[in-house]
Amino acid sequence: MATAAAPMEPRPNVPSATVRLPAVKDYEQVDREIIATLRPTLGWFAALATAILCLLIGVSAWFYQVYAGLGVAGYQPPVMWGVYIISFVFWVGIGHAGTLISAILYLFRAGFRTSIYRCAEAMTVFAVMTAGLFPILHLGRPWKFFWLIPYPNWRLLWPQFKSPLVWDVFAILTYLTVSSTFLYIGLIPDIAVLRDRETNPVRKQIYAMMSLGWRNSDREWRHFTRAYLFLAAFSTPLVLSVHSVVSFDFAMALTPGWHATIFPPYFVAGAIFSGLGMVFTIIVPIRKFFKLQHYVTLNDLDAAAKMCLFTSLVVGLAYLTEFQIAWMSGNKIEQDYFWNRVFGQWAWAAWIMIICNMVLPLSLFSQKLRRNPSWLFILSLFINLGMWFERFVIVVPSLSHEFEPWQWGSYAPTWVDYSILIGSFGWFFMWFLLFIKQLPVIAITEMKEVVPPRLRNVGGGGH
Amino acid sequence: MPGLIGAFAELDSTVEAIGDLRRNRFAELTVYTPTPRHELEHALAAPRSTVRIFTLIGGLCGATFGYWIAIWTSSYWPLVVGGKAIASWVPYTIFGFEVMVLIGSLSTVFAMFALARVPRLTMTVGYDPRFSGGHFGIWVATAPDRAKEAADLLKKHGAVEVRHES
Numbered sequence: 291m292a293t294a295a296a297p298m299e300p301r302p303n304v305p306s307a308t309v310r311l312p313a314v315k316d317y318e319q320v321d322r323e324i325i326a327t328l329r330p331t332l333g334w335f336a337a338l339a340t341a342i343l344c345l346l347i348g349v350s351a352w353f354y355q356v357y358a359g360l361g362v363a364g365y366q367p368p369v370m371w372g373v374y375i376i377s378f379v380f381w382v383g384i385g386h387a388g389t390l391i392s393a394i395l396y397l398f399r400a401g402f403r404t405s406i407y408r409c410a411e412a413m414t415v416f417a418v419m420t421a422g423l424f425p426i427l428h429l430g431r432p433w434k435f436f437w438l439i440p441y442p443n444w445r446l447l448w449p450q451f452k453s454p455l456v457w458d459v460f461a462i463l464t465y466l467t468v469s470s471t472f473l474y475i476g477l478i479p480d481i482a483v484l485r486d487r488e489t490n491p492v493r494k495q496i497y498a499m500m501s502l503g504w505r506n507s508d509r510e511w512r513h514f515t516r517a518y519l520f521l522a523a524f525s526t527p528l529v530l531s532v533h534s535v536v537s538f539d540f541a542m543a544l545t546p547g548w549h550a551t552i553f554p555p556y557f558v559a560g561a562i563f564s565g566l567g568m569v570f571t572i573i574v575p576i577r578k579f580f581k582l583q584h585y586v587t588l589n590d591l592d593a594a595a596k597m598c599l600f601t602s603l604v605v606g607l608a609y610l611t612e613f614q615i616a617w618m619s620g621n622k623i624e625q626d627y628f629w630n631r632v633f634g635q636w637a638w639a640a641w642i643m644i645i646c647n648m649v650l651p652l653s654l655f656s657q658k659l660r661r662n663p664s665w666l667f668i669l670s671l672f673i674n675l676g677m678w679f680e681r682f683v684i685v686v687p688s689l690s691h692e693f694e695p696w697q698w699g700s701y702a703p704t705w706v707d708y709s710i711l712i713g714s715f716g717w718f719f720m721w722f723l724l725f726i727k728q729l730p731v732i733a734i735t736e737m738k739e740v741v742p743p744r745l746r747n748v749g750g751g752g753h
Numbered sequence: 754m755p756g757l758i759g760a761f762a763e764l765d766s767t768v769e770a771i772g773d774l775r776r777n778r779f780a781e782l783t784v785y786t787p788t789p790r791h792e793l794e795h796a797l798a799a800p801r802s803t804v805r806i807f808t809l810i811g812g813l814c815g816a817t818f819g820y821w822i823a824i825w826t827s828s829y830w831p832l833v834v835g836g837k838a839i840a841s842w843v844p845y846t847i848f849g850f851e852v853m854v855l856i857g858s859l860s861t862v863f864a865m866f867a868l869a870r871v872p873r874l875t876m877t878v879g880y881d882p883r884f885s886g887g888h889f890g891i892w893v894a895t896a897p898d899r900a901k902e903a904a905d906l907l908k909k910h911g912a913v914e915v916r917h918e919s
Contacts (some may be wrong), residue, residue: 317787317887333836448826452834452844460851466857475862479885483787502866503873505880508797510869511789516802517865523814523857531850651834662889743764744887
């Protein structure tokens with residue numbers, strides 16, 4: 291045996307420095323407990339079956355729409371953007387919290403991200419995949435979807451690069467590519483763990499291919515940690531840019547209620563808020579059903595709830611600022627539009643939005659409620675509802691109440707719209723449920739950074 | 754090159770063994786660790802990763818391409834829209850930025866793969882599945898005449914297993 295050297299205090303790895311997990315004793319326990327979540331259960335099969343059923347409802351409605359034409363989707367002049375564009379913005383927004391939690395909080399060294407970021411990242415990728423369906427569903431001839439991709443026609447006429455719709459294509463495709471890459475790169479060391487623990491030869495082979503022969507060598511880690519840092523640095527402004535670009539779809543138009551410079555920050559805050567809502571919707575049941583309370587601690591939920599409260603306040607401020615801008619503008623059309631939004635035709639939708647997004651989240655000022663997973667789950671459902679209605683309130687009232695009375699109209703979604711909306715939730719949750727049974731829902735390797743390593747020369751050789 | 758692998762259960766033993774091996778001029782060391790640790794990085798005194806250079810080059814190329822494609826296509830069919838300049842740099846900054854992020858990120862990932870030498874088709878000698886679990890490993894590439902000396906050093910620092918491989 292070696293002569294005992296001076297006792298060594300392990301240096302905390304900075305991103306996880308503030309997190310303590312007293313119930314997690316060693317690296318082996320992390321492997322064992324997180325890998326155990328991959329075993330399928332009856333509840334998981336039931337949830338997957340429900341998700342697939344919802345998806346089939348949506349697919350059937352879409353087939354009907356393709357057969358009968360877009361008229362079955364409830365569009366009537368002047369409202370020619372409806373549930374599909376609302377849901378597109380909603381799902382892109384959901385996709386924002388994942389990159390916020392994984393990239394921005396990584397750069398800010400917020401330790402509480404460690405337990406929830408994998409869930410949030412996967413949620414991002416699947417939410418953007420879901421959002422990407424809606425511009426196609428919105429097309430009268432969806433089989434021409436590739437016309438959305440910027441490439442020239444046979445006369446070398448390119449798409450109009452000054453159009454916000456082309457900006458959108460670039461932003462969303464970049465976001466999907468970078469967030470998928472970020473998710474996969476972070477997964478490689480964890481897949482290597484699965485490869486080394488797997489006993490089924492077929493699954494072992496699949497994990498071996500997916501882990502790219504990762505060996506946990508110092509050389510690999512050295513380049514991996516740098517690359518991960520730069521990906522986080524790229525993803526941070528990307529998050530802010532993508533929803534700003536989505537907001538330009540509206541803000542570039544001269545329509546009342548849309549043509550406002552506040553839109554980019556308002557959309558970004560709303561996106562992060564809605565994404566955090568969906569994080570709670572997902573992580574609270576996962577934490578309970580997989581018995582991961584000692585990994586996703588109440589401190590983590592508390593910190594995420596504070597972030598949720600903060601973004602709710604920003605969103606609330608943006609709502610009020612919109613009214614102030616309309617009031618102070620002296621523009622009669624703008625003022626009438628906002629009056630109609632809150633006290634007129636669309637009051638019911640606007641008040642759902644205000645109550646769910648501004649009023650109910652104020653409960654998070656209470657520490658007791660921030661640390662109550664059941665309340666966080668219930669609140670998250672209201673936030674999801676409120677944020678969908680926020681996009682409804684942005685899209686529909688503006689189009690139905692433009693400058694002249696002959697431009698005024700109404701809008702009511704049909705069963706096709708609702709079915710496709712249900713189908714989008716089915717599509718999203720189907721991918722998510724498949725993900726959590728094939729790959730670790732909590733980052734194994736990063737969790738090990740939180741757990742103190744085994745030492746020989748500290749307090750008798752324990753942890 | 755043949756060598757030997759030592760498996761360690763404790764971090765401090767691994768760090769001490771690395772220090773001792775380096776002092777005894779065993780230069781070709783590969784350390785396996787279940788999670789990146791600063792202590793090992795410092796013990797190895799490895800050079801900084803050069804991934805950042807590829808990130809910078811990729812980002813600059815992406816930004817240039819993003820602006821160029823928008824300006825070139827506009828100039829090819831010069832249509833005035835809304836009284837704006839044919840090559841209007843303000844909206845084209847969106848393309849410059851998005852393509853910068855896209856190409857910069859992808860070049861970072863490919864640089865990481867190239868520099869870390871992944872993907873690899875076969876696991877090299879010396880790897881043990883324990884190194885993705887709770888153990889640390891040190892691979893010492895050495896000629897057979899110094900193998901015993903290296904094995905003694907590894908054992909002295911508490912290696913739970915020392916194995917010769919080639």
